[in-house]
Amino acid sequence: MALSETESLVFMHIPKTGGTTLHRLLKAHFADELICPERFARLEAYSLEELSRYRFFSGHFDRTNVACIPGSPKIVTLFREPKARILSLFYYWKSHKWEVIEAKDLAGPRMAKSMRLLDFLRCPLPGITPNIDNVMTRTLLPQFVVGPNREFGMAEELVLPEATAFLDNMECFGVLEEYETTVNVIWGQLGWHRPATIPVTRSRDKFSIYSEMEEVEREDITPKIEQELDRLTRYDTQLYEYAVSQLATRKSSIPAPTPRRSVA
Incomplete structure (x- = not known):
């Protein structure tokens, strides 16, 4: 259903899913004074x-x-192949230069910079696990919980049904791949003209093009690393595959777009 002149839109931007471009495309439909400035999880303030x-x-x-x-509010989100999302986060953090890490006191990049990939994936520290352990699924649960043993704050047999039910009730969603x-599905469901072109705001995962970052060596994916990635994405992989299938269904059912001006 198209977004009305009085309804609000929420983009739940899951980190390292390629959401920066989508954020900018969505933002262009709203006047500056109608855009909430908060970009982190501090809406309760x-x-x-x-x-x-x-x-x-x-x-x-x-x-x-x-x-x-x-x-x-109508809700939009974006998913990414889960293992690729974790690897992107690791190398994004690791690519920060040491002087930038120290100057800005960046906890995540500091840990990644000091670790090999396998150690990072196995690390139990609270600065890492909430960023890599089935993050997409946890984001869609009633509360984002990572217990001492990586629990979800609810019975595990309910985790995937709860996440997919919330996904089904979203206005629209997509996948980076x-x-x-x-973009065509989201714009069609919101009743907007589809963009003539989709701009690329970042060279995905080539972080060394930025002055605060440097090139880092990419490690081979060993069987042990693959095993850890499997563990960290056991629910996210199922959720991602479900999102891909539902996106295909929505693609076939979206109505033809109608002319619509940006919100003033």
């Missing part, structure tokens, strides 16, 4: 009156954050 002023919210939000937004289809 805003009053209801403040949140009511905005019609576009985009950030690293989970369901607890989204629940802070008044009304019934099918970016053009993703």
Whole structure:
């Protein structure tokens, strides 16, 4: 259903899914004063009156954050092949130069810079596990929980049904590996003109092009690394495959786009 002039839109930007381009494309449909400035999980710091002023919210939000937004906002998110997402995060963090890490006190990059990939994947520290252990699935659960033994805060047999049910109720979603289809489906469901071109805002995973980063060696994926990646994505892989199948279904059923101006 098309986004009305009074409805709000939320982009739940899961880290390292390629969401920066999508954020910018969505943002272009809203006047600056209608865009919430919060890009991290701090919506609870805003009053209801403040949140009511905005019609576009985009950030690293989970369901607890989204629940802070008044009304019934339409929700969009983007998925990425889960193992590729973890590897992207590791090399993104590891690519930061030491002087940048120290100057900005970047905890995640500091740990990644000091570790080999296998050690990183096995690390139990709270600065790492919430960023790599079935993150996409946890984001769609009622609460983002990573217990002492990596529990989900709910019975594990309920984890995937809960996540897929929330996904089914989203206005629209997509996957990085099918970016053009993703944009076409989302824009069609929101009732917007599809972009003539889809800009690339970053050279994906080539982090050394940025002044604060440097080239790092990519490690071979050994059987032990593959085993850890399997463990860390056991639910995310199922969720991702479900999203891919549902995207194909939605692609076949979206209506022809109707002319629509940007929100003023």
